[in-house]
Amino acid sequence: MTFLLQLELKTRPPYSFQHSIRRLLNHHSEFEYREDVLYRAMRLWGRPLLIAVSWKEDDPLTLSVQVKGAKEADQEKIKRRLRHIFSLDRDLTPFYRIVALDSKLAKVIEQRKGLRPVLDPSLYECLIKTIIGQQINVSFAATLIQRLTTLAGDKVTWDGKEYLVFPDPEQVAKLDYSTLQQMQFNRRKAEYIIDISRQIVNGKIDLEQLYELEDEAAIEELVKIRGVGRWTAECLLLFGLGRRDLLPAADIGLRNAIRFIYQLDHQPTEQEVRAMGQKWAPWRSDATFYLWDALTYPPILNNSRPI
DNA sequence: TACCAGGATATGG
DNA sequence: CCATATCATGGT
Numbered sequence: 001m002t003f004l005l006q007l008e009l010k011t012r013p014p015y016s017f018q019h020s021i022r023r024l025l026n027h028h029s030e031f032e033y034r035e036d037v038l039y040r041a042m043r044l045w046g047r048p049l050l051i052a053v054s055w056k057e058d059d060p061l062t063l064s065v066q067v068k069g070a071k072e073a074d075q076e077k078i079k080r081r082l083r084h085i086f087s088l089d090r091d092l093t094p095f096y097r098i099v100a101l102d103s104k105l106a107k108v109i110e111q112r113k114g115l116r117p118v119l120d121p122s123l124y125e126c127l128i129k130t131i132i133g134q135q136i137n138v139s140f141a142a143t144l145i146q147r148l149t150t151l152a153g154d155k156v157t158w159d160g161k162e163y164l165v166f167p168d169p170e171q172v173a174k175l176d177y178s179t180l181q182q183m184q185f186n187r188r189k190a191e192y193i194i195d196i197s198r199q200i201v202n203g204k205i206d207l208e209q210l211y212e213l214e215d216e217a218a219i220e221e222l223v224k225i226r227g228v229g230r231w232t233a234e235c236l237l238l239f240g241l242g243r244r245d246l247l248p249a250a251d252i253g254l255r256n257a258i259r260f261i262y263q264l265d266h267q268p269t270e271q272e273v274r275a276m277g278q279k280w281a282p283w284r285s286d287a288t289f290y291l292w293d294a295l296t297y298p299p300i301l302n303n304s305r306p307i
Numbered sequence: 308t309a310c311c312a313g314g315a316t317a318t319g320g
Numbered sequence: 321c322c323a324t325a326t327c328a329t330g331g332t
Contacts, residue, residue, distance in 0.1 A: 134314040140330050141313090186327045188316075229315050253313030292313070 005067035007079055011088040014096070016114030017055040017063065020086070023296055024118055027138050029146050030164065041156050041163035042121035044081060045074065048165045050156045051082070063088070068158055084242060087116035095283035102279070104261050105287065108294045117289050119242050123207040124200065125166045126240035130232050131192050132185075147183045148193075151175070172197035192227025199225075210236075215243055238285050247284040249273035254288060257295035 021038055024031040032039040038053040052066040063086065070078055083089055092114070099105045120126035132148070133141040145166075152167035152175060172194060180190035199205040205225060210218045215237055222233035234248040248254060250270040258276065259267050268276070280287040 131314090135312065136314090136328080137312040137330060139312095140328090143330085181328095184329065186329090188327065192315085227315070231314060235313080248313080251313050252311085256313085295313080 003070055003072050005065075005070045005072070005075055005078065007065040007067065007075075007082065009063040009065060009079070009083060009086070009088055011061050011063075011086075012091070013061065014092055014114040015061055015088075015116065016112070017060065019112045019115040019293075020118055023293060026296070027142050029142055030149065030166065032163070039158075039163060040121075041165045042125075043154070043165050043168055044070075044078060044121060046168075047071070047074075048154050048156045049078075050158050050163055052158075053086075069156060081121070085119045085121060087119065087242060090116050090242075090244070092116065092286065095280075095286040098283065099280065099287070104263075105290070108261060108290050108299055111299045112290065112293055112297075115290065115293060117239065117242070117285075120239050121166070123210065123236065123240040124169055124197075127196065127207065127228070127232070127236050128172070128193055129166075130235040130239070131189065131196075131227055134189070134232065144183065144185060148172070148180070151179070151183070169197040169200040173201045189227070196225060196227060207240075210241060215245065238288065244285045245282040247274065247277040247280070247288055249277060253295050254291055257291040260298065261291065261294055 021031070021033070024038075025033050030040065036054060038055075039050065040053070041048060041050045043049070047069055049070055050068040052068075054064045056062075056064075065082060067078055067082075096109060099109060120129065128148075129141075129145055132144050136144075146164070149164045149166050152171040154165040154167075154171075155162045156165060157163075175194055177187065177190040177194060180193065181187055185193070196205060200207065210221065213221065218237060218241070219230065219233040222228050222236060223230060231248050231250055234246045237243040237246045238248070250273075255267050255270075255273055258264070258273060277284050277287065
């Protein structure tokens with residue numbers, strides 16, 4: 001008999017559920033949105049769960065969440081994790097204040113007010129998905145993520161419908177490199193993913209300790225891992241830990257977004273992006289999210305021209 | 308067809 | 321320390 005948990009999660013303005021989930025529905029096949037309900041299967045503390053999130057226009061600061069498969073004793077833990085995943089305790093107002101004088105970025109924000117990042121359910125899932133996403137386009141990355149999930153993960157069923165659950169390290173550790181290669185992962189990427197999973201299983205890598213570290217210290221730890229460079233480490237701090245002052249300045253998407261938003265005649269270099277980003281501190285993660293969102297959904301600009 | 312994708316590593320100078 | 325080749329395929 002599975003326990004059905006019903007939660008009401010409240011937040012403060014500015015918040016827009018619709019802006020926050022928009023990108024999930026495009027790139028992330030692990031989310032499903034039907035009849036105004038967002039479904040997502042995830043493994044928390046070893047148990048595959050299904051969450052169903054609904055949102056109502058007449059109460060835009062409350063998320064109603066049903067959780068299937070949870071233990072009643074885990075209720076508070078799950079609640080805290082869901083607040084983290086949906087960034088419900090992230091106050092955007094100081095970020096909005098400091099970019100108010102930056103007319104170009106202010107326009108980006110105006111068009112997606114209340115956008116907050118939706119984080120990954122676990123650091124492990126975030127790390128593996130980020131590695132898969134290295135260098136390839138997001139649509140191909142989503143395909144590979146779905147293949148890995150189908151191959152190695154579990155399924156949960158709710159109302160007769162199946163949902164895929166991203167695998168845990170134990171499940172990926174059992175795979176062979178050649179299996180992933182057959183699914184169009186390149187050889188090295190297959191090694192990174194499986195080796196990291198095995199090192200987590202045998203205790204040589206402990207991602208949970210990263211919660212205790214400052215940003216730079218966490219990045220230093222992460223880049224020791226084969227397959228993890230600075231970009232991947234920064235993405236883990238952004239989408240896994242939910243840290244607020246990361247700027248992946250070498251990121252090609254971020255650089256393209258900045259070129260477009262600021263109408264530059266060339267793609268800015270990593271150093272130029274870093275220099276620009278100084279003025280967004282200590283909320284550079286928020287700037288990054290908004291610029292990435294603007295890359296996926298280009299805003300209407302005056303005097304805009306195609307790149 | 309060529310080139311770029313929300314990179315990382317191995318190798319050679 | 322910097323430059324280049326390599327990866328493996330989808331999108332344009």
